[in-house]
Amino acid sequence: MPDSSPLPPPEAGGPGRAANRSLSVTDQIRDAILDGTVSAGERINEVRFSKTLEVSRTPVRAALQALAGEGLLDYAPNRGFTVREFPLSAIVDAYEIRASLEGVAARFAAERGLSAEERAIIEESLVAGDKLLARGEFAEGDLTIYRGINGDFHDTLLGAARNRMLAEMIRICHHVPMSSSRNIVAFEHRDVRRRHDDHHRIYDAIMAREPWRAEVLMREHVSGVKSSLVKSLIERGEQADIVNGSAAG
Amino acid sequence: MPDSSPLPPPEAGGPGRAANRSLSVTDQIRDAILDGTVSAGERINEVRFSKTLEVSRTPVRAALQALAGEGLLDYAPNRGFTVREFPLSAIVDAYEIRASLEGVAARFAAERGLSAEERAIIEESLVAGDKLLARGEFAEGDLTIYRGINGDFHDTLLGAARNRMLAEMIRICHHVPMSSSRNIVAFEHRDVRRRHDDHHRIYDAIMAREPWRAEVLMREHVSGVKSSLVKSLIERGEQADIVNGSAAG
DNA sequence: CCGCAGCAAAGTGAATACAATTCAATCCGA
C-alpha cells in the first residue's frame, strides 16, 4: 500500500469529466495515440502506463481492450497490445468506407425524416457557413470555426439516421488518424465553398425526401474530401504511390 | 483459495481451442447471447457468469468489454453491461449497411485483384454451387452445404479487399442476430439459384477489373437477401410495420 | 565463431481482496 489515505482520486487528466477511471484512462491513452505521443507499431507496456497515469493495471487493461474494440490497437494473446499502424492506403480506404456509410446515413435520414431540432441545427450550420464564406476569403481562426460547423452538420445528420451501429462505425472511421471530419483537408477557400454547397444540396435532397439522391450526394461529398487529401499529399511530394488505383477517381 | 492444485484449467467449454481464458469466455458468452441463452435487454451479472463458467471475474470482465466493442453489449458506468436489443428495424438496417460495406469490399477486390489461391477458392465455390443446384431441388442437408459455399465466397472476397477495418465492420454486421451470411433466408430453390447466379456475375465483374460494376452487383446481391428476409417475415405474418419504407426496395 | 540449451528478468493473465457506488427495502415524518 503506497498511500495511507483510502482513495485520493488521481484526477490528473484535467477536469474530472469521465465517470470512472477506466473511461478517463481510455480517453488519455486514445489522445496519446492520436497525437503521436506513442508511435504507431509500438508495443504498449501495461505497467509503464499504469505508473505514468498513476493508476493500477486494471483500468489500464480495461482501456486497452476498449481501444482495441475501437480499432486503434491490436491484441495478441500473451503478448499484449500494439498501436495499430495506418499506412496511407488504409487512411484513403477509410474515407471510402466512411463515404459509403455516411451515404447510407443520409439515405436513412431522408427516409425517416428530421426532427424540428435537427432541422434547426442543420439550417443554422448552413446559414453560419454561408456567412463565414460570404467575404470571399478566410480570416485567422475561420477554419477552426468551420470545423465546428462541418461537424454539426455531419453529426446531426448521423443522428437523424437513427441507427446506432451505423453511428459507431462512422465514429471508428473518424478515429483513423487524419480521417476525422474535423480535419478539413482543403484549406483553399474555393474548396471549402464547394464542400459547403454540397451540404446545401444534401439537405435539399433530404428535405425533398429523395433518399437515393441524398445518398449519392453524400457519398460524393465525402469522397471528394478524400480526393482533396490525396491531391494535396501528392502536391506536397509525399509518397503517393502507396495510394491505390482509385485515388484519382 | 478454493482448490489445492495450482491451476487446473477449467476448459469446460469444450476442446481447449482459445489461447487464454478471456478469449474462451468471450466465445462462450457470445454464443450464449446469440443463441438466446441470455435474453435481449437483460442485465449481465458478472459474479453469476464467473460462477457459471468457473472462472474469476477478471476474464469475464475482459470478455464483456470485448463484446461491447463488437456491439453486442451496452455499457453504462457503475451499472455494468446489458445485452443490446435488436429490433427488426435494426436487423433490416444491418443488411443495408452490410450491403454497402460488401459493395465497397467487392470494389476494392476488383481494384486490387485476387491472388491465385483466392481465385481457386472462389471458383471452387462457384462450381460446387452449380453442382448442388443442378438437380433442380434440394435434398436433406443441401442447404447446410450451401451455407458453407456461400460463406467461402463472401469471406474470400472480403479478404481480397485487403482492408482490415472493412472486414471487422462486416464481421460486426454478421453478428447481428439473423443477419449472418450463414443464414440463408431464402429456402426456395429458385431464390438460391438466383443468389448463386449473382455470385457468378460478381466474380466476372471482379475478374474483368470493373470495380464499379462489382460494387453495384454485390450491393444489390446483399440487398436482395434483405428483401427476401422482409418478404418471408411479412408472409409469416410477423409485425412488418416496424420495417421502414425501403423494405420493398 | 556459430548455435542452442537453460536461466533470469520482464510482462501478461487470472484470482482475490478491498473500496465505492447503486439499488431496494424499510423506517420515519408529514
Added chain:
DNA sequence: TCGGATTGAATTGTATTCACTTTGCTGCGG
C-alpha cells in the same frame, strides 16, 4: 397513506498478489 431519507445488501470499480508465458541473455558445446 404517501413521500423521502436511511441503511444495508448486492454489484461494479480498483488495487494487489500470484501464476504463467514470453523473451533475451549468458554460457556451454560443437
